[in-house]
Amino acid sequence: MGWQETVAQTVTGMGFDLVDLERSTGGLLRVTIDWPWQPPSPEESSQPERFVTVEDCELVTRQLQYLLEVEGVDYKRLEVGSPGIDRPLRHENDFIRFSGEVVDITLKEPIGVTDAGVSANRKKFRGELERAEDGEQWQVVWTDAPPVKPGVRVSKKRPPPPTQALAFRLDEISQARLAPIVNFKGRQAVPKKSDD
Incomplete structure (x- = not known):
């Protein structure tokens, strides 16, 4: 099993989704995590969406640092973060x-x-x-x-x-x-x- 699969297993084992895993040429490992999402059932009231916190990222970072050391993965810096506004859609x-x-x-x-x-x-x-x-x-x-430019009025008769x-x-x-x-x-x- 490669280090990518080990990272994925560790992240999901901690209760998160692995959104993205990137390794740059400069030795940067970037891991993007999120909380798992399930479509709400009709019986459930709408639950507020849960967002990844700084503490979540720190927890995953500590666990991955230990894991990568044990696996002997060579890297210079590890970044763990949330998906952000340009989140990739994969599944x-x-x-x-x-x-x-x-x-x-x-x-x-x-x-x-x-x-x-x-x-x-x-x-x-x-x-x-x-x-x-x-x-x-x-x-x-x-x-x-x-x-439409700000301040410009659009006629209601104008066809869409x-x-x-x-x-x-x-x-x-x-x-x-x-x-x-x-x-x-x-x-x-x-x-x-x-x-x-």
Whole structure:
């Protein structure tokens, strides 16, 4: 068993998911962990999502330092962290969890013309992640309309821009990540409920 499998077993044995494992040429080992996620059942009330803390990372770091020393793995620095805003999506469960989010996907092979008329000799797409109509595949949905500039009024009579969709199977993608979109305006105001 290689050191990668040993690291994966150790992380999962501690109750975490191994999201990513990377070894750079400069001797850096980067381990990305998260808490396991299961789709909520209809009977369960919505539980708040659990996030990885600094203490969790320290705990895993100490355990991995010991393990890597025993295994004789040569490295200069070990980093253990949480996935962040550009989290990789690797498994079916990740796609289910982040359905409805904006994602960046890279296909293994460029597409020609799709059924929806998307003509592109490209591999990279950004759009909202959805389950495709067939229930087997996934799709990204996007519009090529330019974003509306701040302060510009948009007429309510203006027709919505056409959307495009690209369906794919998980084995057709080489990489998928959450799109790192940051809202610098802070929390949006929640409309108050009326008392009547």
